[in-house]
Amino acid sequence: MTVPTTETPRRVRRREETTRLFAEISEATDDATRDRLRDEVVVVNLELARTLAGRYRNRGVPIEDLEQVASLALVQAVRRFEPAPERDFLSYAVPTIRGELRKHFRDLGWIVRPPRRIQENQSRVVAAFEERTRTGEPRTAADVAAVLGISVEDVDEAMRAQGCFHASSLDLPVGQDSTTTVADTLVRDSTAETEAAETRAQLEPMIRCLRERDRLIIRMRYVEDWTQQEIAEAIGVTQMQVSRLLRRILRDLREMTPAS
DSSP states (O other): OOOOTTSOHHHHHHHHHHHHHHHHHHHOOSHHHHHHHHHHHHHHHHHHHHHHHHTTTTSSSOHHHHHHHHHHHHHHHHHHOOOBTTBOHHHHHHHHHHHHHHHHHHHHSOSSOOOHHHHHHHHHHHHHHHSBOTTSOBOOHHHHHHHHTOOHHHHHHHHHGGGGGSOOOTTSBSSTTOOOBHHHHSOOSOHHHHHHHHHHHHHHHHHHTSOHHHHHHHIIIIISOOOHHHHHHHHTSOHHHHHHHHHHHHHHHHHHSOOO
16 A cells, blocks of 8 residues: 655554554454554554544643543544455544544533534534645635535634633623723623623623624614514515524524523
8 A cells, every 4th residue: 555655754654553453453363462452553543633632622622531532532443443455544543533523522512502503514614724725725714615515604604603612701801901801891780780781791602603694683683673674674585584584593592502
C-alpha cells in the first residue's frame, strides 16, 4: 500500500505500526494474544484520538472529557475493525472517533439546547469551516453550504448556535469601557421586574440561536407590539403565514428551554 506523500514521518510510522499489529492479530491463535495486540494498537493511536478531541477544545466541554470519549471510541474501533486487503484502519477509526465526539458534544455540550436540526448541523458546519479550500483559502458560508448540501441560512443559523455553548457571567461589563456589570442591570426593587429581567437574560441566548427573520418577527411582535397583519405586510407574507411562523418559533424556543 502506497502511503500518501503528504503524510508526516510520524503518521507514516503510526500507519505502518498499526498495519503490522493488525497483521499479527489476524495470525494470533489465542484470545489473550489478540487482546494484547489490540491494546498496542490503541496505544499507538492515542495521539490521533487526542488530536481529534482537541478540535472541540474551548466549546463548553472539558478537554479531559473529550479525550476520554475519543479514547473510548478508539478502543471500540480497534475491537470492531476487521482487516482486509486495501482496507485501512485509520480510514475507519477517524470517522468513528469523530462521530462519537460529535454525539457527545451534541448531547452534553449545550447550555441552551437549540432544535435538533440546528444541533446536528452545528458540528458539521464547524468541521467544514475548519477545512480549507483546494487553494488553501478559508471557506465561506456559501462554500460550506455547497459542501454539506444545506442553505447558507442554515449555515449562519448553525454558527450562531455556538453562543448556546457558554453561559455569560453576570460579572461581565456591559461595555468595553464600562464598570457596570450585567448583574448591575438586573432590577432588584420589584419581584415581578426582577423575574422579567431574569426571563430576558434566559431568553437572550436562545433568541440569538434563531434565524435572522425569526428574530425580526419576535422583536416586531413581542417588543414593538406589532399586529400579525402589520408583520405580514412588512415581510411580504400573509397574516396566516405569520401566525404559523410564530407558532413554529415559539415551539423552537420551548425546545431550547433547559429542563428544570
